[in-house]
Amino acid sequence: MKRALALYAVAAYAFLHAPLLILAAFSFNRSRYTVWTGFSLDWYRAAFRDHQLREGAWNSILIAVTATTISTAVGALFAYGLWKRRSRWLSASLYLSLITPEIVTGVSLLAFYQWIFQFWRLHLGMCTVVFAHVSFCIAYVVLVVAARLRGFDPGLEDAALDLGATEWGIFWHVVLPYLKPGILAAALLAFTVSIDDYVITSLVAGVDSQTLPMVIYAMARRGVNPVVNAVSSVIVFGLGAMILISERLRAS
Amino acid sequence: MNRVRAIALTPGAAVIVVLFLIPLAITCAYSALTRGAYFGLGPPWTADNYRRLADPLYGMVFLRSFALAAASTAICCLLGFPLAVFIARSGRRKNLYLHLVILPFWTSQLVRIYAWMFLLRETGLANGILQALGIIRAPLPLLYNDGAVLLGLVYAHLPFMVLPLYAALERLDPNLLEASADLGARPWTTLSRVMLPLAAPGIRAGAVLVFVPCLGAFLVPDLLGGGKSIMIGTVIQNQFTTARDWPFGAAMSLVVMVIVLVLLWVGAGRRGEDLL
Amino acid sequence: MQPVLELRGVTKDYSAHRAVDDVSFTVQRGAFFSLLGPSGCGKTTTLRLIAGFERASSGEILLNGRIINDAPPYCRNVSTVFQNYALFPHLTVRGNIEFGLRRKGVRDMAGRVNAAIDLVRLAGKESRKPSELSGGEKQRVALARSLVLSPDVLLLDEPLSALDPNLRLEMRAELKSLQQKVGITFLFVTHDREEALSLSDQLAVMNRGRIEQVGAPRELYLTPRTRFVAGFLGSINWIDGVGVRPEAIRLTRTAPQNDVRRRRARVESAVFLGNRLQVRSRTGAGELIVAEASHSEELRPGETVHLWWTAADELVLPPEPQ
Amino acid sequence: MQPVLELRGVTKDYSAHRAVDDVSFTVQRGAFFSLLGPSGCGKTTTLRLIAGFERASSGEILLNGRIINDAPPYCRNVSTVFQNYALFPHLTVRGNIEFGLRRKGVRDMAGRVNAAIDLVRLAGKESRKPSELSGGEKQRVALARSLVLSPDVLLLDEPLSALDPNLRLEMRAELKSLQQKVGITFLFVTHDREEALSLSDQLAVMNRGRIEQVGAPRELYLTPRTRFVAGFLGSINWIDGVGVRPEAIRLTRTAPQNDVRRRRARVESAVFLGNRLQVRSRTGAGELIVAEASHSEELRPGETVHLWWTAADELVLPPEPQ
Amino acid sequence: GGNRARRLNVFNWSEYVAPETISNFEREFRVRVRYATYESAEEMLAKASTGNSGWDVVFPSNSYIQPMASAGLLARLDHKRLPNLAELEPFFQSPPWDASLSWSVPYMHSSTGIVYDASVSPPPVGWRDFLSERFRGRVTMLDDPNEVIGACLKQLGYSLNSCDPAQLAQARNLALEQKRHLRAYLNAEVREQLVAGDVLMAQLWATTAQIGIDARPSLTYVYPIEGFALYADCAVILRESDRVELAHEFINYLLRPQVSARIAAAMRTATPSAGARRLLPPSLRNNPTLYPPPETLARGEWFTALPPAGQRLRDRIWTEIKTA
Ligand SMILES: Nc1ncnc2c1ncn2[C@@H]1O[C@H](COP(=O)(O)OP(=O)(O)OP(=O)(O)O)[C@@H](O)[C@H]1O
Numbered sequence A: 001m002k003r004a005l006a007l008y009a010v011a012a013y014a015f016l017h018a019p020l021l022i023l024a025a026f027s028f029n030r031s032r033y034t035v036w037t038g039f040s041l042d043w044y045r046a047a048f049r050d051h052q053l054r055e056g057a058w059n060s061i062l063i064a065v066t067a068t069t070i071s072t073a074v075g076a077l078f079a080y081g082l083w084k085r086r087s088r089w090l091s092a093s094l095y096l097s098l099i100t101p102e103i104v105t106g107v108s109l110l111a112f113y114q115w116i117f118q119f120w121r122l123h124l125g126m127c128t129v130v131f132a133h134v135s136f137c138i139a140y141v142v143l144v145v146a147a148r149l150r151g152f153d154p155g156l157e158d159a160a161l162d163l164g165a166t167e168w169g170i171f172w173h174v175v176l177p178y179l180k181p182g183i184l185a186a187a188l189l190a191f192t193v194s195i196d197d198y199v200i201t202s203l204v205a206g207v208d209s210q211t212l213p214m215v216i217y218a219m220a221r222r223g224v225n226p227v228v229n230a231v232s233s234v235i236v237f238g239l240g241a242m243i244l245i246s247e248r249l250r251a252s
Numbered sequence B: 001m002n003r004v005r006a007i008a009l010t011p012g013a014a015v016i017v018v019l020f021l022i023p024l025a026i027t028c029a030y031s032a033l034t035r036g037a038y039f040g041l042g043p044p045w046t047a048d049n050y051r052r053l054a055d056p057l058y059g060m061v062f063l064r065s066f067a068l069a070a071a072s073t074a075i076c077c078l079l080g081f082p083l084a085v086f087i088a089r090s091g092r093r094k095n096l097y098l099h100l101v102i103l104p105f106w107t108s109q110l111v112r113i114y115a116w117m118f119l120l121r122e123t124g125l126a127n128g129i130l131q132a133l134g135i136i137r138a139p140l141p142l143l144y145n146d147g148a149v150l151l152g153l154v155y156a157h158l159p160f161m162v163l164p165l166y167a168a169l170e171r172l173d174p175n176l177l178e179a180s181a182d183l184g185a186r187p188w189t190t191l192s193r194v195m196l197p198l199a200a201p202g203i204r205a206g207a208v209l210v211f212v213p214c215l216g217a218f219l220v221p222d223l224l225g226g227g228k229s230i231m232i233g234t235v236i237q238n239q240f241t242t243a244r245d246w247p248f249g250a251a252m253s254l255v256v257m258v259i260v261l262v263l264l265w266v267g268a269g270r271r272g273e274d275l276l
Numbered sequence C, D: 001m002q003p004v005l006e007l008r009g010v011t012k013d014y015s016a017h018r019a020v021d022d023v024s025f026t027v028q029r030g031a032f033f034s035l036l037g038p039s040g041c042g043k044t045t046t047l048r049l050i051a052g053f054e055r056a057s058s059g060e061i062l063l064n065g066r067i068i069n070d071a072p073p074y075c076r077n078v079s080t081v082f083q084n085y086a087l088f089p090h091l092t093v094r095g096n097i098e099f100g101l102r103r104k105g106v107r108d109m110a111g112r113v114n115a116a117i118d119l120v121r122l123a124g125k126e127s128r129k130p131s132e133l134s135g136g137e138k139q140r141v142a143l144a145r146s147l148v149l150s151p152d153v154l155l156l157d158e159p160l161s162a163l164d165p166n167l168r169l170e171m172r173a174e175l176k177s178l179q180q181k182v183g184i185t186f187l188f189v190t191h192d193r194e195e196a197l198s199l200s201d202q203l204a205v206m207n208r209g210r211i212e213q214v215g216a217p218r219e220l221y222l223t224p225r226t227r228f229v230a231g232f233l234g235s236i237n238w239i240d241g242v243g244v245r246p247e248a249i250r251l252t253r254t255a256p257q258n259d260v261r262r263r264r265a266r267v268e269s270a271v272f273l274g275n276r277l278q279v280r281s282r283t284g285a286g287e288l289i290v291a292e293a294s295h296s297e298e299l300r301p302g303e304t305v306h307l308w309w310t311a312a313d314e315l316v317l318p319p320e321p322q
Numbered sequence E: 001g002g003n004r005a006r007r008l009n010v011f012n013w014s015e016y017v018a019p020e021t022i023s024n025f026e027r028e029f030r031v032r033v034r035y036a037t038y039e040s041a042e043e044m045l046a047k048a049s050t051g052n053s054g055w056d057v058v059f060p061s062n063s064y065i066q067p068m069a070s071a072g073l074l075a076r077l078d079h080k081r082l083p084n085l086a087e088l089e090p091f092f093q094s095p096p097w098d099a100s101l102s103w104s105v106p107y108m109h110s111s112t113g114i115v116y117d118a119s120v121s122p123p124p125v126g127w128r129d130f131l132s133e134r135f136r137g138r139v140t141m142l143d144d145p146n147e148v149i150g151a152c153l154k155q156l157g158y159s160l161n162s163c164d165p166a167q168l169a170q171a172r173n174l175a176l177e178q179k180r181h182l183r184a185y186l187n188a189e190v191r192e193q194l195v196a197g198d199v200l201m202a203q204l205w206a207t208t209a210q211i212g213i214d215a216r217p218s219l220t221y222v223y224p225i226e227g228f229a230l231y232a233d234c235a236v237i238l239r240e241s242d243r244v245e246l247a248h249e250f251i252n253y254l255l256r257p258q259v260s261a262r263i264a265a266a267m268r269t270a271t272p273s274a275g276a277r278r279l280l281p282p283s284l285r286n287n288p289t290l291y292p293p294p295e296t297l298a299r300g301e302w303f304t305a306l307p308p309a310g311q312r313l314r315d316r317i318w319t320e321i322k323t324a
């Protein structure tokens, strides 16, 4: 059983990572096409020279980190609140926000922003993108955290209360440690949907907040080139290395 | 008790009200307006957009999308469950393995799909390997069919199943698994009779997180499916882009949202569970 | 003196089922009060009502003279040792024991925590997680976690059930000395008769959600008000409608003198219980009588013996209403 | 006859710590074998090794003569009553009890399940979820869940610890009659000496991961090989290096005859234990001696009494190596 | 403040300027240009139509000019500030969509034609070849309703921009017939597969095709004999812009022959500037893909903005084609 599971996991990871390896491989291809013609670092050079890509990547990461942090904090609290007592209205709204087609979210948010901007002299920008991302990430966070909360033993809450913990003390010292894996999973999901979002972002981004997906999708209009592969590889392997190091540090 | 709940709910509720419910109201208004001459929209108010939805064409698109999304969800669940079990049981390495699941998805979806196109096309890697190994003579048509769409949808959404499942499985009391084995259950039975029911909240969350985005997917059917079929998400998207018929798009999405919400509600309610 | 804890007609209904039914009793400050009763009779529920995890369906609970029906658990200076331990799985033994002190903002807690760890004999295992402890060790962590707080009232739900007899004796002694030194009030649920009888100042016997009798141990054992109480605090033979405890029955091979109650009976089994033999024998009329004998006695099944007791040993009680 | 279960030099190491150390014993088919020992001595770990949840670090475990070190739990026809119950929270009482039968593909299980439910006195609570049960009720579900399977060997980890004495007696009787009727082999962990002594055919005393002695109850109680075993199976006074059990010490106000061992002592306390008094008294030399007396005796602290016993009551054992 | 005036926000299609175009402008005019790219005209339009997008100069296609102008989104151009307009080809000095160039300046233009691999013979000549059995399963059309329906209309001899229900119904039937021969509907992605040899023939934009042809010379671009679509992307200034002057300078800079030629050479686009074209190397200047001869060009038709009813009908037809 254990062995079979491990074998399966290897296959599953191969499935998940195959495209990643391919795009990484072609980032070293001399040709712009997916026909191997020789090794070169040109695309990396081009990527580092490309101001737009660099800025897009930086914006993407900045937005994703901010939106993930906010939506994870808000979403985890929200899930806890709903766990204490259900609220049909709030959970229905939350589900609705998940079901809403991206384009509709984007268009209506854009309209909403414009309506607000009438009252203050504001512009689309990083903030509007972050808010939009928070609004759609939050449902992912709540769902994942709520799924984990379902298994929480209320007896532990009783025990903490009994030992003099206040309600917040319980949340902080008992519930949160228990939720940690769920929160990690939720944050990873939020980060993923945020960093990869194109439709909504493209509608609410301002002049200073073009993200990497926006650059890439715009490129796709005329056919992408391996510069994108190079940037993607740098981001993934960079973040991957960071994770690996932080895991190592935590383990030791 | 209630004060904490109120404080815990407030930020989230604010986000939902301001960033979702108000825009939703705007969408509702849009759905009852008339499209402008070339783009945009305006008065008069009309129910015409809803009437046009009665067209069976859109019903068919919806059913097709629904079937594809349901199939992807089921496959994601089948593929994701053992992986989630594996991660949940790998002790100190579990965070690492968890990150490994999500890592490929920090690239743009577009780029990943291009990689799949390279893998699956006639002169692609999969056919190349199969031909080199002499397993096949002529290349297989792996791309531009429903199989490829399904593959793409499953690939794109697998983490959305694995992560909630992991969150639910990680807490599973190993004692219960031991008790099950002790009572004569083989691993497979333990999986289906003990782990599965206890991971149900995770499965539900995962199913929603896979199903809903699948319904609205447009890149995968366009690129891996070769654009030869259309999903409801693309039809809606088209209304806001090429067709520039925002009111109709708004009406269509509202109807789809209501249908999906009702389905979820009924699905959850039948088992006597709340949505969350 | 004002009682530290008082229950007045407290009732708790679960959906279909009344778990605690019109329970009233008072616990004096510094007392060791035990709650006994069959499994499922509502002991844990009573403790949960006092601790504030459940709301009483009716009745009043008073702590230090104040009605606390609606007070949240952290406003009640009581602490519970849970029947199922409820240890925090993410904290070590030390972390669990420190938990309550930290919440109170106690500074120099190392000393108190170490004392508690020593008291429950867990030195050397401070940094283990609950999942790496044996059942009895977990139970001792739960005990230490509450003891270290020195609350007004300590609610103990079978706190020694998973301990071996010697350790249990030690713990009993520690609890008793804490009661006498620190003046903590104990509300103690146990299934161990000896424990209840030897530790308690007051003792209540519950049955089906109701209190059957409250009193001092000796009083309840020697003058129970109902057959249920009599039977619950120790084994008893019901012979011709009167109760005789096994230890009151003497067993001889020769017939006894005339001025005693007696039966002739055949030994059915003699079970070795360590410090004594438990002898089950049947009279000619078919009555089963359980008696005790020294284990040095050699009794063989089938042997005929004389069982006798004095009138003073008899308990006369009305039969239970069904 | 081939033993149903045999352990040969089984050792289990946790990371830093040896929980089971070179344990060997054999259990005959149909026997009632008890495992006793202080909290944390490795009893649960031993059962877990036999059930297959842990892999032995060394040694062999044989079931029906076959080495099963590597067999997965579901291939071993043994069943465990877990110390922490491990009930399936998503199943009702009935669902939990049916679980094993379903796995075996038993068809008409309603009868067997109902019998098991009746046996553990849970009729009427079949459709409750574990979260709606009291501690003792949960324990009985765990017991029924395993009993209903009639496995070769039943591993019981303190299966009656949360039950009240009367129910415990009933359950003991049920277990014993199952053993005798159905021929199940029991491997029984308990902290209740009486339970172990009265139920067991064989009894093993563990300490710090090692088996100290194996034998029949009477043998272990009356002729223990080590001071640890002597002290573990019952209270004992160590007087001048020999052991005397409290029940062997007689207590009189007048001096005894000459041919006995004796002490004069002052009563320190007389604790009421129901069927007897536990009397702690101190000799002039400062020795503490615990004796037992009938509860009809009126003993006041400070009173001087004579304690005496016969040479036959003495246990002569070498002191423990430290 | 003053800092703000020296800043310009430009929103353009991807790969539409040479690497040094923007930086040269920045250096020469001492401004900071915020340059971003969009994926679709709708993306740009959605933002521009808010009137508060922050962009100064954007590049809509020719068919969007009139609608945007009538919606009041565009600033009227000041020709005095655009002396380089004179460099434009005569046709683009007065294009059908904006005869006096009041709102827009043509920036680059292109067409939709057929790319095929020279290995096929005889070579395809028009849209009708998409129905030919010899290509079955190895051809693709663009994934765009106007292009697909437009090609079918052309094959049927109708206008690209027809909104006549009967004509559209015919076009739909043709498209449905055509779909059976297609491997897929793909946009720029098909270039990859043309180069790799998976696809033999595809409907594609000239500029996109040219890059593929550079990589695989056996690819050829042909202007279908039944007629084809033409489009031009134009530079406009948004009405909301408060940097109109600078915007004019930018557009004028783009119109410089040297600049425009650099862009056309680097990005393989077709410049509407006669002056620029003269500066191109001959291989590009006379490239038949990018600059077809006038008699070929005469078969082309420019996309125009469609009225709501026609647009709606086309969308339904498109959905129908996709669902089939
Ligand atoms: N959440 C619940 N819902 C319904 N019934 C419950 C619930 N919790 C307990 N009960 C029932 O209430 C009764 C009293 O339970 P309680 O836990 O107080 O018993 P107890 O006296 O502590 O028993 P034990 O000695 O077995 O622990 C039991 O019959 C139990 O089945």
Ligand SMILES: Nc1ncnc2c1ncn2[C@@H]1O[C@H](COP(=O)(O)OP(=O)(O)OP(=O)(O)O)[C@@H](O)[C@H]1O
Residues within 6 Å of the ligand: C131, C132, C133, C134, C135, C136, C137, C162, D014, D015, D017, D018, D019, D037, D038, D039, D040, D041, D042, D043, D044, D045, D046, D083
């Ligand atoms: N997972 C583990 N990791 C490390 N040590 C463990 C683990 N499980 C148990 N132990 C230790 O092994 C020893 C034996 O544990 P075991 O559970 O067998 O004791 P036990 O005899 O059943 O005790 P009790 O009567 O208290 O249940 C204990 O000291 C315990 O702390």
Ligand SMILES: [Mg+2]
Residues within 6 Å of the ligand: C043, C044, C045, C083, C157, D134, D135, D136
């Ligand atoms: Mg209880």
Ligand SMILES: [Mg+2]
Residues within 6 Å of the ligand: C134, C135, C136, D043, D044, D045, D083, D157
């Ligand atoms: Mg144990």
